[in-house]
Amino acid sequence: MEEVVRLGISAVLLAGLYSVMAYGLGLIYGVLRIVNLAHAGVIMAAAYVTWLLHSRLGIDPYLAIPVILVVFFIFGVLLYKGVVRFLPRGAAGGVQSLLLLFGIWLVMRNGAYLLFSGNDRAIRTEYSTHSISIFGTSVAQSRVVVFVIAVLTLAALHLFLTRTYTGKAIRAVAQNPDSGTIVGVNVERFYALTFGIGTSLGGLAGLLLATIFAFNPTSGAVELLKSFVVVVLGGLGSVVGIALGALVLAFAESYAILILPSYLTAAVSFVLLVVVLVLRPGGLFGQRVLA
Amino acid sequence: MVNSGTQGPPVLDIEDIEVFYGDAQALFGLSLNVQRGEVVTLVGSNGAGKTTTLRATAGLQRPTKGDIRFEGKSLMKIRPHERVELGITLVPEGRELWPQMNVKENLELGAFCGRARGHVAESLDRVFSLFPHLKDRCNQMAGSLSGGEQQMCAIGRALMSRPRLIMFDEPSLGLAPILVSQVFDTIHRLHSEEGLTVLLVEQNLTKALEIADRGYVIETGMIKTEGTSRQLLDDASIRSAYLGI
Ligand SMILES: Nc1ncnc2c1ncn2[C@@H]1O[C@H](COP(=O)(O)OP(=O)(O)OP(=O)(O)O)[C@@H](O)[C@H]1O
Ligand SMILES: [Mg+2]
Numbered sequence: 001m002e003e004v005v006r007l008g009i010s011a012v013l014l015a016g017l018y019s020v021m022a023y024g025l026g027l028i029y030g031v032l033r034i035v036n037l038a039h040a041g042v043i044m045a046a047a048y049v050t051w052l053l054h055s056r057l058g059i060d061p062y063l064a065i066p067v068i069l070v071v072f073f074i075f076g077v078l079l080y081k082g083v084v085r086f087l088p089r090g091a092a093g094g095v096q097s098l099l100l101l102f103g104i105w106l107v108m109r110n111g112a113y114l115l116f117s118g119n120d121r122a123i124r125t126e127y128s129t130h131s132i133s134i135f136g137t138s139v140a141q142s143r144v145v146v147f148v149i150a151v152l153t154l155a156a157l158h159l160f161l162t163r164t165y166t167g168k169a170i171r172a173v174a175q176n177p178d179s180g181t182i183v184g185v186n187v188e189r190f191y192a193l194t195f196g197i198g199t200s201l202g203g204l205a206g207l208l209l210a211t212i213f214a215f216n217p218t219s220g221a222v223e224l225l226k227s228f229v230v231v232v233l234g235g236l237g238s239v240v241g242i243a244l245g246a247l248v249l250a251f252a253e254s255y256a257i258l259i260l261p262s263y264l265t266a267a268v269s270f271v272l273l274v275v276v277l278v279l280r281p282g283g284l285f286g287q288r289v290l291a
Numbered sequence: 292m293v294n295s296g297t298q299g300p301p302v303l304d305i306e307d308i309e310v311f312y313g314d315a316q317a318l319f320g321l322s323l324n325v326q327r328g329e330v331v332t333l334v335g336s337n338g339a340g341k342t343t344t345l346r347a348t349a350g351l352q353r354p355t356k357g358d359i360r361f362e363g364k365s366l367m368k369i370r371p372h373e374r375v376e377l378g379i380t381l382v383p384e385g386r387e388l389w390p391q392m393n394v395k396e397n398l399e400l401g402a403f404c405g406r407a408r409g410h411v412a413e414s415l416d417r418v419f420s421l422f423p424h425l426k427d428r429c430n431q432m433a434g435s436l437s438g439g440e441q442q443m444c445a446i447g448r449a450l451m452s453r454p455r456l457i458m459f460d461e462p463s464l465g466l467a468p469i470l471v472s473q474v475f476d477t478i479h480r481l482h483s484e485e486g487l488t489v490l491l492v493e494q495n496l497t498k499a500l501e502i503a504d505r506g507y508v509i510e511t512g513m514i515k516t517e518g519t520s521r522q523l524l525d526d527a528s529i530r531s532a533y534l535g536i
Contacts, residue, residue: 165403168392172400175389178351182383183452184375184404237391290391 003258006137011247011254013143016150017208018246021223022230023157023239024201030236030290031174031194033089037101038079039202039227040220041108046072046206047121047215048112054123061123061211062145068203076199079104080192105220112217122214146208153204158239170194174236174290222266229273236290248272300363302327302456302488303348308357310343317343319512320357325456330482330489332499332520334533335509341492342384344509345458348490349381350374361456375404378455382462384492386445390434394425394444397433401451410453418447421477439470446477457481458490463498471495475502496533500524508533 021043028036046068053059053067083104087097130141161167173180173190180187205223209215226249234245249269256268301324310318318340325331333341346352348359350371359366361377369377388397398418402411419426422443428436433444442462449457459478463471479502481487493499500506500520508516508529516529523529 165400165408168396168400169403171392172389175391176387179383179387179389181351181371182349182375182381183401183448184372185400186370186372 002137004255005135007254007257008251009134009137009139010143011250013139013147014254015243015246015250016147016154017205017212018226018230018250019154019239019243020150020201020208021205022227022234022246023154023242024198024205025224025227026231026234026236026242027201027290028195028198029231031170032084032191034084034087034097034101035094035228036195036198037098037224038104038108039198040224041105042072042075042199042202042220043206043209043223044112044215044217044220045108046203047210047219048116049203050207050210051121051123051215054125060125061207062149065149065204065207068207069200072203073196073200075203076196077192079199080195084195085188085191109217109220116217118216118218120214120216121210123210125211128211140212142211146212149204149208153201154239154243157201161239166193171290225273226269229269229276232273232276299327300360301325302329302362303490304358304360304363305344305348306358306360308344308347308354308359310340310347310352310354317512318347318354321509321512321514322357323507323514323517325488325490327488328482328486329505330478330491330503332491332493332496332503332506333509334493334496334499334506335515336494336533339509340512341509342460343512345381345383345460345490345492348374348458349379375452375454376406378406378453379458380449380452380454380456381458382442382445382449382460384460384464386441388433388436388441388444388448391432393430393432394436395429397444398425398447398451401448402453404452407452411451414451414453418450421450421480422447438465439467439473442466442470442474446474450481454487456488456490458492460492461494462491463493463495471498475499478502496523496529 025036025039028034049071050061050064050068053064054061083100084097087100128142131138132141132144161171169180169185170190170193173185173187177187209223230242230245230249233248234241234243249272252272253265253268256265303325305321305323307320307322308318309316309320321340321344323333333344335341343352347354350366361379366374389400398415399411402408402414407414424440425443425447428440433441436444446462462474462478466474475498478489478491482489491499491503500523503520505519506517506523507514508523516523516526
């Protein structure tokens with residue numbers, strides 16, 4: 001029983017992180033109809049940047065959040081303006097954009113090998129080993145902090161998309177770009193903005209990951225797959241859908257440990273993906289439109 | 292129905308435009324104009340190029356040849372999203388609302404351009420006084436509105452930009468007869484009470500000519516006939532081709 005509670009708490013905490021990385025991928029897909037495979041590279045790169053800032057300059061990872069957000073926002077905008085803009089969109093152009101963004105990921109990964117070698121890195125702060133008690137279970141403090149930051153980020157994003165003119169315009173462009181043009185939205189600018197925000201969320205996810213897990217140049221691949229699973233589960237309908245998708249994945253993974261041999265738990269997200277795609281291709285929780 | 296018309300340049304002056312979709316040509320040197328305060332209708336059969344003409348004016352399709360001028364100024368160098376700033380708007384074929392946003396959000400975004408943004412509250416009042424029914428639907432998703440409600444919402448959205456020229460693309464398409472009359476009434480009121488200049492694409496020629504000052508008949512991407520509503524109604528070939536009489 002105690003084990004069940006412990007796994008449940010860790011699942012909820014993990015779901016926060018999953019939501020952030022999935023929303024980065026989902027936002028870009030929802031607006032541009034592009035599956036951004038470079039998301040994996042962004043997550044990995046942000047982990048290294050956070051690590052560098054901490055080990056070289058002594059900047060605390062949580063204080064590095066604004067830096068990471070800005071740096072990866074700019075990176076995303078440049079990636080859009082320099083490359084993605086020229087790619088065909090949607091079903092027709094799917095393969096080309098997949099290949100190209102996959103290529104960008106490979107370049108980033110190999111760059112990381114060159115710069116940092118393939119060794120595992122981890123960020124250790126003086127509070128890395130602190131833990132706190134939730135419902136009588138001891139939980140690593142950093143996991144709780146990551147969860148809180150994730151929830152705050154999603155709440156901010158939700159308010160941005162539903163309350164501000166700019167956020168509403170992003171949703172409008174996702175739902176019908178030509179109507180956006182008619183009312184005066186510079187659709188290309190909003191594509192760049194969206195790519196920037198999605199990339200910046202990937203960056204934040206990389207930072208948060210680096211504060212709780214070790215990483216190396218191949219990191220990001222598994223996260224990309226999980227982000228994809230969460231988006232498929234939760235749909236693009238809302239932040240809430242994404243959060244629910246993340247919870248389902250995190251719980252499935254956590255409790256799989258109880259019933260599956262450990263070498264199979266890694267396959268849980270795959271299995272979940274296949275099952276959902278077969279049974280409910282529209283996602284568990286609603287629409288495939290950014291609402 | 293008589294208009295003073297000819298002072299100053301036409302509000303809209305389309306001159307000899309050609310538009311392609313890939314290799315397929317849709318417009319072959321089409322010209323038409325709309326004077327200030329006029330209602331002009333553009334009629335023609337399916338695939339004639341009516342939507343393409345409106346989309347080219349709104350900036351959603353780029354002519355490879357010719358010129359489109361708004362109040363004497365060429366639109367060819369003006370980017371698509373900037374045209375609404377000049378006072379051009381389009382109520383597109385099939386409404387093209389944002390289905391997963393509610394009516395209020397759809398309307399508010401209609402005032403996205405800088406010129407209209409400061410007048411949202413005022414414009415909303417105006418739209419709701421024109422379509423009181425929309426007010427009750429404020430929080431409903433546009434995608435779940437009935438066809439008639441969607442059309443009102445689409446017209447409302449266009450009005451939110453405080454246009455000087457409003458283009459309608461088959462606004463009566465798919466509506467019940469009573470709603471068709473309502474839509475034409477609305478267009479007529481916008482013109483007569485608010486002095487809006489209107490370019491109206493319609494398949495319902497009788498109704499369109501009832502409220503229009505002039506009309507153009509388009510066939511395979513070219514203007515075939517033009518004239519006042521009276522002239523077109525009296526034209527035997529048009530009567531047989533488009534009115535079935
Ligand atoms: N997206 C497109 N791609 C290729 N060809 C197109 C496209 N849109 C329109 N066309 C072609 O251009 C021509 C003009 O089409 P347009 O939509 O302007 O006609 P329309 O007069 O509005 O017809 P309708 O009354 O059916 O709405 C048609 O031959 C049509 O097949
Ligand atoms: Mg048409």
